[in-house]
Amino acid sequence: MTHIVIMGAGVGGMPTAYELKAKLGKQHKITVVSAVDYFQFMPSNPWLGVGWTTREKITFPIRPYLEKKDIQFIAEPVTQIDADNNTLQLASGEALDYDYLVITTGPKLAFDEVPGSGPNGGHTHSICSTDHAEKTLAAYQEFLKDPGPVIIGAMPGASCFGPAYEFTFIVNRDLRKKKIRNKVPMTYVTSEPYIGHLGLGGVGDSKGMLESEFRNIDVKWITNAKVTKVGKDKMFVTEHDMQGNVVKEHELPFKFSMMLPAFKGIDPVASVEGLCNPRGFVLIDEHQRSKKYRNIFAAGVCVAIPPVEVTPVPTGAPKTGYMIESMVTAIAHNITADMTGQKADAVATWNAICLADMGDTGAAFVALPQIPPRNASWVKKGKWVHLAKIAFEKYFIYKMKKGTSEPVYEKYVLKAMGIEKLD
DSSP states (O other), X not given: OOEEEEEXXXXXXXXXXXXXXXXXXXXXXXXXXXXXXEEEOGGGHHHHTTTSSXXXXXXEESHHHHXXXXXXXEESOEEEEETTTTXXXXXXXXXXXXXXXXXXXXXXXXXXXXXXXXXXXXXXXXXXXXXXXHHHHHHHHHHXXXXXXXXXXXXXXXXXXXHHHHHHHHHHHHHHHTXXXXXXXXXXXXSSSSTTOTTTTOOTTHHHHHHHHXXXXXXXXXXXXXXXXXXXXXXEEEEEOTTSOEEEEXXXXXXXEEEEOOEEOOXXXXXXXXXXXXXXXXXXXXXXXXXXXXXXXXXXXXXXXXXXXXXXXXXXXXXXXXXXXXXXXXXXHHHHHHXXXXXXXXXXXXXXXXXXXXSSSEEEEEEXXXXXXXXXXXXXXXXXXXXXXXXXXXXXXXXXXHTOOOOHIIIIXXXXXXXXXXX
């Protein structure tokens, strides 16, 4: 009996478990290990941050759904990976042996890289986890009692810019519904070289479209921005030009701020010699396989993907839902092939597809492939995107509870966007 252990139970980990179980059946053992005992649907956190949804709607306990599929579940953090001996050390002190390891942990949030940032002892908030989004909601509700300047954006080294744009539009919409938008100056501060860069070098006319939208809703912006520190009510930002020269030093007052941090690999993964790059992201080949350890695979935010381009202030490349879904499918195929002595030859797509909510409308971004030059690159805006994202949340959570390995993006999201096939 082969034992496959999956580290992480998020939008990459749980689908990996289901897809492997569907391929391998009962004769092999699959164990999912997670630091928390609940699934959290991260794409809905911008809504949670302003109270448009609740924790109960976007989370559920993991164990009963995995065990229903004969998948073992351990709700403990991993403290160490002994890759040479195929063993994980758990927080309880117990050891867990594996034949194959799949790492889908997501990132470590590097708030420590900007003094004064982050929700734990800092002065900015986050929507990178359900816990953080709930703290953001509590702070936002207090802010509404005495509104003032708002700063939203992304720190230097950030790679996931979509949620920052979403949260900007959602906060704007919420404040307008409450008829207090006139009391709230809003500034978008980002390490991107221009609005709409998205860590992708732009997608279609994302620059023009998002700049226009920001102007329409009275959001000012600072790009090529390096946040150097955050005080209780003031953010210190160094603005650069496209050559990296300092243009201006800003001291921006605020009463509420949500800033996405840079990502790193989590400590037990990053500390394995030869597994990761200097930021702690897993180095993989085109088949999602570790370049050093042939029985370790990785998918999602934890994998090493080079930036699309060099920018004056560091930015990273995002790992979008469709890309993660294709990574999961490739891993399931390749582990199954490797176990049966066949060639592990499945390759994940490098296509980027993103549905971004904008409060009462939305934008769909498509970059095929993610790294230029591209076969296709476009952005479309419409109410249908807002509605599609609501439907996507409901269906994805349903799929995780049902335990199916059905590809959500290929079957539903692409068709909603009018795409029958990606070439």
